[in-house]
Amino acid sequence: MAEPSAIPLPFAITLSAATSRSNHTGAWRTERPVYVDLLPPCVNACPAGENVQRWLYHAEERDHEAAWRELMRDNPFPAIMGRVCYHPCQTACNRASLDEAVGINAVERFLGDEALRQGWTVTPPESASGYRVLIVGAGPAGLSAAYHLRLLGHDVVVRDASPQAGGMMRYGIPTYRLPRDILDLELARLLDLGIVLELGRRVDDLPTEMADGGFDAAFLGIGAQLARRAYLPAGDSARILDALGVLRTVADGGAPLLGRRVVVYGGGNTAMDVARTARRLGSTDTLVIYRRTREKMPAADVEVEEALAEGVRIRWLSTIAYAGDGAVVVERMRLDEAGRPEPTGEFEQLPADSVVLAIGQDIDQSILSDVDGISVVDGLVQVGPDFMTGRAGVFAGGDVATNDRTVTSAVGQGKRAARQIDAWLRGQVMAAQQPRRLATADRLNPWYYSDAPAAVRPQLDAARRASTFDEVVQGLDETTAVYEARRCLSCGNCFECDNCYGMCPDNAVIKLGPGQRYTIDLNYCKGCGICAAECPCGAIDMVPEET
Amino acid sequence: MAVQRVKFYQTGSFAVGNRLLDPAMRSVQSDATRTNAITSGHRACRGCGEALGARYVLDAAMRATGGKLVTVNATGCLEVFSTPYPESAWQVAWLHSLFGNAPAVAAGVAAALRAKGRTDIRVIGQAGDGGTVDIGFGCLSGLFERDDDVLFVCYDNQGYMNTGVQRSGATPPAARTTTTPVEEQAPGNRFGQGKFVPFIAMAHEIPYVATATIADLRDLEAKVERAMQLRGARYLHVLVPCPLGWGTDASETIRIARLATECGLFPVFEAERGEVTDVNPIRHRVPVEEYLRRQVRYRHLFEPTRRDDLIARIQARADANILRFGLLDEKES
Ligand SMILES: Cc1ncc(C[n+]2csc(CCOP(=O)(O)OP(=O)(O)O)c2C)c(N)n1
Ligand code: SF4
Numbered sequence: 001m002a003e004p005s006a007i008p009l010p011f012a013i014t015l016s017a018a019t020s021r022s023n024h025t026g027a028w029r030t031e032r033p034v035y036v037d038l039l040p041p042c043v044n045a046c047p048a049g050e051n052v053q054r055w056l057y058h059a060e061e062r063d064h065e066a067a068w069r070e071l072m073r074d075n076p077f078p079a080i081m082g083r084v085c086y087h088p089c090q091t092a093c094n095r096a097s098l099d100e101a102v103g104i105n106a107v108e109r110f111l112g113d114e115a116l117r118q119g120w121t122v123t124p125p126e127s128a129s130g131y132r133v134l135i136v137g138a139g140p141a142g143l144s145a146a147y148h149l150r151l152l153g154h155d156v157v158v159r160d161a162s163p164q165a166g167g168m169m170r171y172g173i174p175t176y177r178l179p180r181d182i183l184d185l186e187l188a189r190l191l192d193l194g195i196v197l198e199l200g201r202r203v204d205d206l207p208t209e210m211a212d213g214g215f216d217a218a219f220l221g222i223g224a225q226l227a228r229r230a231y232l233p234a235g236d237s238a239r240i241l242d243a244l245g246v247l248r249t250v251a252d253g254g255a256p257l258l259g260r261r262v263v264v265y266g267g268g269n270t271a272m273d274v275a276r277t278a279r280r281l282g283s284t285d286t287l288v289i290y291r292r293t294r295e296k297m298p299a300a301d302v303e304v305e306e307a308l309a310e311g312v313r314i315r316w317l318s319t320i321a322y323a324g325d326g327a328v329v330v331e332r333m334r335l336d337e338a339g340r341p342e343p344t345g346e347f348e349q350l351p352a353d354s355v356v357l358a359i360g361q362d363i364d365q366s367i368l369s370d371v372d373g374i375s376v377v378d379g380l381v382q383v384g385p386d387f388m389t390g391r392a393g394v395f396a397g398g399d400v401a402t403n404d405r406t407v408t409s410a411v412g413q414g415k416r417a418a419r420q421i422d423a424w425l426r427g428q429v430m431a432a433q434q435p436r437r438l439a440t441a442d443r444l445n446p447w448y449y450s451d452a453p454a455a456v457r458p459q460l461d462a463a464r465r466a467s468t469f470d471e472v473v474q475g476l477d478e479t480t481a482v483y484e485a486r487r488c489l490s491c492g493n494c495f496e497c498d499n500c501y502g503m504c505p506d507n508a509v510i511k512l513g514p515g516q517r518y519t520i521d522l523n524y525c526k527g528c529g530i531c532a533a534e535c536p537c538g539a540i541d542m543v544p545e546e547t
Numbered sequence: 548m549a550v551q552r553v554k555f556y557q558t559g560s561f562a563v564g565n566r567l568l569d570p571a572m573r574s575v576q577s578d579a580t581r582t583n584a585i586t587s588g589h590r591a592c593r594g595c596g597e598a599l600g601a602r603y604v605l606d607a608a609m610r611a612t613g614g615k616l617v618t619v620n621a622t623g624c625l626e627v628f629s630t631p632y633p634e635s636a637w638q639v640a641w642l643h644s645l646f647g648n649a650p651a652v653a654a655g656v657a658a659a660l661r662a663k664g665r666t667d668i669r670v671i672g673q674a675g676d677g678g679t680v681d682i683g684f685g686c687l688s689g690l691f692e693r694d695d696d697v698l699f700v701c702y703d704n705q706g707y708m709n710t711g712v713q714r715s716g717a718t719p720p721a722a723r724t725t726t727t728p729v730e731e732q733a734p735g736n737r738f739g740q741g742k743f744v745p746f747i748a749m750a751h752e753i754p755y756v757a758t759a760t761i762a763d764l765r766d767l768e769a770k771v772e773r774a775m776q777l778r779g780a781r782y783l784h785v786l787v788p789c790p791l792g793w794g795t796d797a798s799e800t801i802r803i804a805r806l807a808t809e810c811g812l813f814p815v816f817e818a819e820r821g822e823v824t825d826v827n828p829i830r831h832r833v834p835v836e837e838y839l840r841r842q843v844r845y846r847h848l849f850e851p852t853r854r855d856d857l858i859a860r861i862q863a864r865a866d867a868n869i870l871r872f873g874l875l876d877e878k879e880s
């Protein structure tokens with residue numbers, strides 16, 4: 001028994017007391033709580049590698065500038081992304097198992113627009129690396145690579161054959177999805193970092209241009225700009241166009257002659273874009289023909305739904321057998337046992353003033369043909385995990401190297417390639433990232449989250465949509481954006497709710513102060529596991545003690 | 548007046564803290580300078596609900612009284628695990644006398660303070676369910692009837708846990724204890740016995756009676772604060788699951804308390820002068836089975852043969868509570 005203290009006792013008190021803190025109950029423990037940081041599903045799903053949960057965290061506190069800066073670490077185009085991204089983050093979001101996914105994309109757009117309103121900018125680097133990098137192609141991949149390389153201190157020159165920058169963001173995506181003032185503002189902010197942009201400047205001989213310009217490395221982000229043409233039996237007077245050409249003409253301010261009855265052939269996002277564009281150009285009868293089923297359609301769900309809402313009709317399991325004067329002959333398909341479409345021999349004639357092909361895009365190989373070491377397989381430039389082609393110092397990313405075919409994926413590839421180029425220039429090898437454990441929904445304790453249905457982004461009335469190129473989806477106001485951000489569950493990462501601190505029966509959780517989280521006092525922690533069980537976001541593991 | 552619920556703010560007021568809330572709106576337990584009435588090193592079992600409940604109550608009372616508080620404790624786990632001589636886990640003024648007389652001692656302390664003109668110092672008496680509803684019951688009723696200026700808190704773990712899990716007047720039907728074993732004719736504690744002391748307290752028409760659990764911290768803290776605003780005899784009955792006596796996993800203590808309220812078996816409400824003034828509605832209703840099957844003391848309801856008849860009788864008790872207190876009624880916001 002410990003010796004009672006020698007302090008003189010007060011009147012009528014016969015025994016002195018010592019504190020229980022001399023009894024280290026930590027010795028009882030068979031398991032200990034360990035704080036973990038897991039990979040949130042949204043972050044895991046983001047093709048641009050955005051730290052979604054982290055920027056939402058700042059937005060939750062209404063610190064929009066911090067949120068935007070966090071976003072800008074990975075993606076230079078929040079306002080564009082908030083409009084054109086098909087948000088796989090939301091498909092992966094754990095909140096969907098409670099009510100509905102967090103409206104991440106809408107918050108991103110709010111932050112992007114807020115930055116444009118407030119004129120927030122990123123600061124160019126103070127020191128120069130002395131290296132020069134040539135970027136071929138001013139699309140999402142090339143500009144993303146340019147941005148990250150510039151922030152890493154390199155001299156960056158971007159060359160593009162078109163008269164304006166943006167690539168598919170300008171020449172492929174219709175304005176009702178991405179208004180051009182938004183595109184221009186985000187591009188201008190990026191170029192202000194000191195990136196040299198040379199337009200109308202097609203690169204035909206890469207090795208010579210690299211040598212002449214004193215470039216130490218090059219990044220190919222030329223995209224896939226050639227419309228694929230399928231053999232389509234057609235009469236002399238049939239009017240057949242390709243989707244990219246139509247979209248490009250419209251982007252340039254032209255109005256291609258499509259007629260009133262337009263048939264679009266294909267089932268991807270480009271098919272939806274061109275069908276919706278046709279409606280806006282005055283087509284009263286717009287029909288998409290696709291050989292497989294709706295489930296198999298590569299187009300994003302939102303695109304299909306918005307197209308249908310605007311009056312576009314879609315015929316699944318159909319092919320065009322013949323295009324003639326003012327009509328197409330369509331053959332019905334059915335699925336065979338393996339689920340592949342096969343012809344049925346049933347034909348039908350449908351009126352069509354024009355047929356627009358949207359059956360895929362290929363890369364323009366002319367720039368690559370004479371370059372030693374660069375190989376193209378199945379229509380894609382071959383790159384290693386470091387994004388380098390077979391030719392030392394020449395890197396590639398975006399549509400030219402993958403079949404993802406989204407702006408977000410291209411932006412992500414541009415970023416990752418830039419980091420690899422930087423390492424290569426400096427003679428370093430990038431350490432492989434440790435795979436992080438995924439924060440799965442079964443780790444959550446959803447009791448603690450308030451009930452909060454998703455906020456809906458206002459949409460332009462469908463009737464008006466079909467006749468104008470005004471932006472369809474509207475933004476959220478500040479209050480709604482903050483509300484939406486606060487729906488985030490912070491899966492797998494402590495957000496300092498104090499549950500562990502407040503619920504420990506042994507006061508064995510020490511609070512380290514705002515932003516500093518907590519630590520466990522192992523002298524007293526008995527290992528009951530209440531902290532782990534009641535952690536809303538699953539950020540505590542119970543780990544067996546070694547005995 | 549139960550806790551003012553915060554509508555949204557990510558976790559609203561469900562979690563202990565919330566960085567998005569104004570500091571003044573946060574819980575006592577989220578405060579790094581809370582009293583920690585029972586400090587580390589106490590010998591309560593792993594995951595003990597009683598240790599947690601007593602800290603919640605006393606920390607809140609310390610804040611509400613500016614630290615002018617005397618606590619009188621009956622014998623029971625709370626006293627034994629906190630005070631093995633010469634160690635004490637108490638960081639509040641604290642007295643212990645006997646198992647059966649805590650309400651009387653607390654009334655005496657309040658009388659002494661009044662005699663000395665120190666009514667600024669407030670008194671809490673506290674005991675387990677045995678000390679409250681059984682052996683201490685006569686002097687508790689006296690405290691109520693005299694309207695002594697004491698808040699008496701019962702930490703209800705539904706049995707005499709300190710002496711090895713014997714039945715008390717608060718042990719629920721069908722629960723196995725060492726004195727209500729599971730036998731052919733008697734499957735655990737008998738139906739139709741026992742008492743719910745919050746009702747008896749209300750019958751005294753004292754200023755304030757409330758129930759609470761350790762699963763709803765903000766509600767519990769608000770009730771302590773409300774009680775400390777009032778004078779006279781007040782009673783707070785807190786459900787504190789006991790992993791040892793109930794046969795539950797130590798990590799599940801809070802969940803078990805939550806399930807007890809969400810299934811309707813433990814109604815959470817407030818009453819003033821004998822009238823119910825507020826009820827905590829059920830948020831996500833669950834069948835009693837959800838609550839029962841996590842506890843070894845109810846295992847005989849499921850193994851070796853499932854006793855649907857007994858589960859149904861327990862469900863009927865929950866349903867009666869739901870009806871009686873309107874636990875599923877839509878609340879105006
Ligand atoms: C007069 C008397 N009888 C019996 C005891 C033995 N005893 C000490 S604590 C206790 C049971 C306490 O049960 P409860 O009040 O419910 O508190 P818990 O331990 O369950 O928290 C008993 C029977 C005693 N101390 N004094
Ligand atoms: S027996 Fe029950 S009440 Fe007593 S210390 Fe253990 S868990 Fe707590």
Ligand SMILES: [Mg+2]
Nearest residue numbers: 675676706708
């Ligand atoms: Mg007891």
